[in-house]
Each structure stands twice: as C-alpha cells, then as structure tokens.
Amino acid sequence: MLEDRHLYAAFLAAMQADPRITHIPATSVIAQEALAAGISVTLSDGQTLTARLLVGADGRRSGVAERAGITRSGWGYGQTALVAAIAHERPHGGVAQQFFMPSGPLAILPLTGNRSSIVWSETDEAAKTIAALDDAAFLEVLRPRFGDFLGTISLCGPRFMYPLNLTLANAYTAPRIALIGDAAHGVHPIAGQGLNLGLRDVAALAEVLAEAKRRGEDIGAADVLARYQLWRRFDSTSLALGMDSVNRLFSNDNPLLRAGRDLGMGVVQAIPALRRGFMRQAAGLSAGPFGKLPRLLAGRPL
Ligand SMILES: Cc1cc2nc3c(=O)[nH]c(=O)nc-3n(C[C@H](O)[C@H](O)[C@H](O)COP(=O)(O)OP(=O)(O)OC[C@H]3O[C@@H](n4cnc5c(N)ncnc54)[C@H](O)[C@@H]3O)c2cc1C
CATH class of the missing domain: 3.30.9.10 (D-Amino Acid Oxidase, subunit A, domain 2)
Known part of the structure; x- marks a missing residue:
C-alpha cells in the first residue's frame, strides 16, 4: 500500500527531472478551443498554449470533458x-x-x-x-x-x-481530446481500483500515440483517438459496473445475498489459482477478461 503523498512527490520529481516536461504549478485551465490542426487552452494566468492533443486528467468533475460537451452517466x-x-x-x-x-x-x-x-x-x-x-x-x-x-x-x-458516486464519461474522446483516469471513470473505492484504471489509461494512450507517431499519423486525429477509446472504454466500464455490483452485494443484509457472497468468497479462498487471478487483476498486472495489457504495464518499453 502506497500513500498518495509519496506517489505525488515521486511523480513531481520525475517531471522535474525530465526536460521535455514543463510543469506549470498553481495555475488552472479555464478554457479550451479545438481547431482543425490542434487545440488551444487558456490558463488562469492568461497564458495560451497550443498542442495537437489535450489529455484531460482533471478528475471526476473534469472541466476538459465538460467544455468539450462530453456528458456523463452514473x-x-x-x-x-x-x-x-x-x-x-x-x-x-x-x-x-x-x-x-x-x-x-x-x-x-x-x-x-x-x-x-x-x-x-x-x-x-x-x-x-x-x-x-x-x-x-x-x-x-x-x-x-x-x-x-x-x-x-x-x-x-x-x-x-x-x-x-459512480461517474462515467459517455465518450473518452472528443476532437483533439482524450480523457484518462477519473476524468473518464470515477468508480466506487471498494476494491481500490481507481488509480490502477487510470494507469492503464495512461499506458494504453501512450502506446496508441507512440504507434501513431511511428506511422507518421497526427496524434490528435480522430481515428487515432478512436483506437484509445476502443481499447479502454469497455474494460473500464465493465470494471466500474463490477465494483458497483460488489458494493450492492456486500452493502446489505439480505440473508440470501449473504449466503451467496459467503459461498463465493469460500470458493475464491479454496482455489489458489482463482485467488491469484483476482490478486493479479487487483494489482493491475493482468488484462482482465476484456482488455489487452498495455506494454508499459507489462514492464516493456513503448
Ligand atoms: C475515499 C476514496 C478512497 C480511494 N482509495 C483508493 C485506493 O485505495 N486505491 C486506488 O487505486 N484508488 C483509490 N481511490 C481512487 C483514486 O483516488 C482516484 O482514482 C485517483 O485519484 C484518480 O486520479 P486522477 O489523477 O485521474 O484524478 P484526481 O486525483 O482527481 O486528480 C485530478 C487533478 O486535476 C487537477 N485539476 C482539476 N481541474 C483542473 C483545471 N481546471 N486545471 C488544472 N488542473 C486541474 C486537480 O487539482 C487534481 O490534481 C479512492 C478514492 C476515494 C474517493
């Protein structure tokens, strides 16, 4: 178990050590505009930045998603x-x-x-x-x-x-935009899967973009972003709904459901391979029933 504050410090140090990343602290994105060849964002300090792709990693109440007109379900x-x-x-x-x-x-x-x-x-x-x-x-x-x-x-x-609450973006992409992490899917914390899901998004998006770049494609093009959405949306939605069901199953006192879940837990406990499978899935080390494990999560380079 790793405390968020340590993870945060490690990410910050890694960003500062990489000359290709510019961290602009204490500033927020207040507006964005998708253009034909790129996207521009306006920061709260008045700066305007442009890029070929904007990645919305701004959490459950993602302003990037909202400004792009992406609705949410949940x-x-x-x-x-x-x-x-x-x-x-x-x-x-x-x-x-x-x-x-x-x-x-x-x-x-x-x-x-x-x-x-x-x-x-x-x-x-x-x-x-x-x-x-x-x-x-x-x-x-x-x-x-x-x-x-x-x-x-x-x-x-x-x-x-x-x-x-459960909050799922109804699309993970919009023109020149990709959503990752809780901006795409905010799930119940019952299985501690929120961060892992986000890391899978990061790894999958990085892989899609690296391949697109190698092929000479525009990394913000709709067909490139569609590959990312196809890869991640079904996997995240099924996991989010799975966590939702686990919460419903366990957060009640119905004797029938109680008997069913005790039986289920007993089966998992009794079959080591099944237990290991769940542990690998919870640790984000397996692709799960619906997904393909991104290279970065398998410890392989892009
Ligand atoms: C009670 C609870 C317990 C949890 N326990 C676990 C656990 O044990 N394990 C686990 O894996 N997950 C857990 N989670 C889930 C986990 O916290 C989230 O999945 C994870 O933090 C999502 O990361 P994120 O970067 O996508 O979003 P966030 O952590 O929400 O980060 C979004 C960032 O975007 C920034 N931002 C927002 N708007 C703007 C803007 N306009 N301009 C600039 N920046 C902006 C915010 O300041 C913030 O820093 C838990 C969640 C809850 C609520």
Whole structure:
C-alpha cells in the first residue's frame, strides 16, 4: 500500500527531472478551443498554449470533458467514505482487511510502521454525524467496527470525507481530446481500483500515440483517438459496473445475498489459482477478461 503523498512527490520529481516536461504549478485551465490542426487552452494566468492533443486528467468533475460537451452517466451511492490514518499497537503484517457491513465496507489498509489507513463507508447521514464528532468520540464509534485484532487504536492524522458516486464519461474522446483516469471513470473505492484504471489509461494512450507517431499519423486525429477509446472504454466500464455490483452485494443484509457472497468468497479462498487471478487483476498486472495489457504495464518499453 502506497500513500498518495509519496506517489505525488515521486511523480513531481520525475517531471522535474525530465526536460521535455514543463510543469506549470498553481495555475488552472479555464478554457479550451479545438481547431482543425490542434487545440488551444487558456490558463488562469492568461497564458495560451497550443498542442495537437489535450489529455484531460482533471478528475471526476473534469472541466476538459465538460467544455468539450462530453456528458456523463452514473449515480450516487448514498454512501460517504470517512478516511483517516490510524495508529495501532500491534503490527499489521502487511495485510489489508475489509469488513463488509450493511451501511458499507470498512477497509483497513496497511501503511508503514504500526499504522493503517481506513476507508470507512457509511450512509451519507451517518457519515455526516460521525464526521462531526471530536476525535475521541469518532474513535468510540470506530472501535467496535475495527475490532481489537491490532490492539489499541488512535488517530494519527487528519480525517477526510468523500461522498461516493459512480461517474462515467459517455465518450473518452472528443476532437483533439482524450480523457484518462477519473476524468473518464470515477468508480466506487471498494476494491481500490481507481488509480490502477487510470494507469492503464495512461499506458494504453501512450502506446496508441507512440504507434501513431511511428506511422507518421497526427496524434490528435480522430481515428487515432478512436483506437484509445476502443481499447479502454469497455474494460473500464465493465470494471466500474463490477465494483458497483460488489458494493450492492456486500452493502446489505439480505440473508440470501449473504449466503451467496459467503459461498463465493469460500470458493475464491479454496482455489489458489482463482485467488491469484483476482490478486493479479487487483494489482493491475493482468488484462482482465476484456482488455489487452498495455506494454508499459507489462514492464516493456513503448
Ligand atoms: C475515499 C476514496 C478512497 C480511494 N482509495 C483508493 C485506493 O485505495 N486505491 C486506488 O487505486 N484508488 C483509490 N481511490 C481512487 C483514486 O483516488 C482516484 O482514482 C485517483 O485519484 C484518480 O486520479 P486522477 O489523477 O485521474 O484524478 P484526481 O486525483 O482527481 O486528480 C485530478 C487533478 O486535476 C487537477 N485539476 C482539476 N481541474 C483542473 C483545471 N481546471 N486545471 C488544472 N488542473 C486541474 C486537480 O487539482 C487534481 O490534481 C479512492 C478514492 C476515494 C474517493
């Protein structure tokens, strides 16, 4: 499990070390215009930049997608995730835990030392009430859910709150535009797949663009971008809907569904090859049933 702040610092360092990348911090894109041979963006500091392709990596509420007229489909889960770092008495042994409760899952994800990150989904109302509690009262509510398998627990960082929804862009491309990451697909965090999906987009788009460049094609041309969309959209949508079903299956107390999911978990636990398959898929190392694994994710150069 890798904390976002470390990943962020590593990406920043890699960008700064590469003379071909210009990072313009503390500035946002406020407008864009697709032209026949390229696309221009206007920044909040008044600068205008032009390129053959604009990649929208601006998250679930992607302004790039919105300005391009790309609509979105999805729904709210009526759940909000409470996120915090927890210190505990005993070591976690590098094992992630997820407890399923009718109101939503509680994931306990190992960090360095005797610390774990929790992603605790509750109904919106309950989450609002819990978030308003002071730290001591918050821990009182958490303790019976967390259990005592890691000994005594305490908070070791700020608490955050994220309302959960599914939001899928109805197209991953528009003239001179490609969407990647949450800008293309914001999914339920139940399986921690959001970042992996985004990395697959990056690797697939890089591969499509590198091949187009080798063939002498315009990297922002509609037929080039269509190859990227064809590669990624079905895979991401099926995974997003899969996570949606897992959340529905596990976030309820229906005895029939409970029996079914216990049986399913038992089967996965009993068949090592199946378990390994799920683990490889969750780690982003396999293409999954519908996709082709991009070269970069297989550790091969473009
Ligand atoms: C509670 C919760 C838990 C999660 N847990 C996991 C997990 O365990 N594992 C996992 O893989 N994923 C997890 N995810 C999902 C993961 O956080 C996202 O999938 C991932 O952050 C998406 O990355 P992104 O770069 O596409 O978008 P974002 O992280 O949203 O980044 C978008 C960036 O675009 C910038 N931006 C937006 N608009 C503009 C503009 N106009 N101009 C310039 N910049 C702009 C923003 O400032 C931001 O930096 C979780 C999500 C939630 C809500």
